[in-house]
Amino acid sequence: MLIDYHTHHVRCGHASxxxxxxxKRGIEIxxxxxxLSDHMPLLHVxxxxxxxxxxxxxxxxxxxxxxxxxxxEKYKDQIDIRIGLEGDYIEGYEAEIEAIIKAYPWDYVIGSVHFxxxxxxSDFRQLAGWEGxxxxxxxxxxxxxxQKAVRTGLYDYIGHIDVIKRFGYKPDRDPWELEKAALDTVKEHGLAIELNASGLRMLCEEMFPSRRMLEYCHKVGIPLTIGSDAHQPERLSQYLDQARDLLKLIGFNEIATFSARNRHLVTF
Known part of the structure; x- marks a missing residue:
């Protein structure tokens, strides 16, 4: 079972x-x-x-x-395509997000916090926002x-849950209690998270989430899916071999897939 649930394409403006x-690349590999899970249109700006x-x-x-x-439909005999959306969580815009989600026949909706x-x-052009x-x-x-995104009930799983570390900014205190509280909320509300391998090519040089968070997910029973967060076809499935190896090393033997907003666990 080889899957990649997190991809972007030219429509989003920052992918190709x-x-x-x-x-075609998915079939090839x-x-x-x-x-297919491109970004939801901007709502609050x-x-x-x-x-x-x-x-x-x-x-x-x-x-x-x-x-x-x-x-x-065109490629149904060659690859199983699932139709998704990365639905940015924007506090105060829950009704607008819900309207988009309900309007289309998604297989899954990723809840991600970028803003x-x-x-x-998560935007390299906005690094000045960290100053001071x-x-x-x-x-x-x-x-x-x-946590607020999880509690909305709008999403099927949380994307790159610790993407806040992307550019290598580290707090002067261990953020584990913050991370744990987020994962506990995911568990409480019955969601999954993704192991997003793209962090390996970023300044943090670590997948999203960290091994510590993955081990906690295994301990408390939070399901995982995986995605490359590819923004170019040639990066489809990049580092996912390492992602699968890490999950197996930790003790996972099932991975979450989604169809018509229903979660299915399959052996990998």
Missing amino acids: GELEAYV GLTQLG DPQTYWPEMAMPMDELPRYVEECLHLK LGEWDI KDIFEVYTQYYDAV
């Missing part, structure tokens, strides 16, 4: 490659399931005046879903937002 290029190339325009969302459905207010903590801030306080705000 058409959807079909990802499908032998994926069993491919999740004006895309015309905010940083460019952040997410697909709102009028592209139905075209994205239509193309996903077309490719799912603290209008600051995208108490890093532990930023971590506290971030993990509070993760």
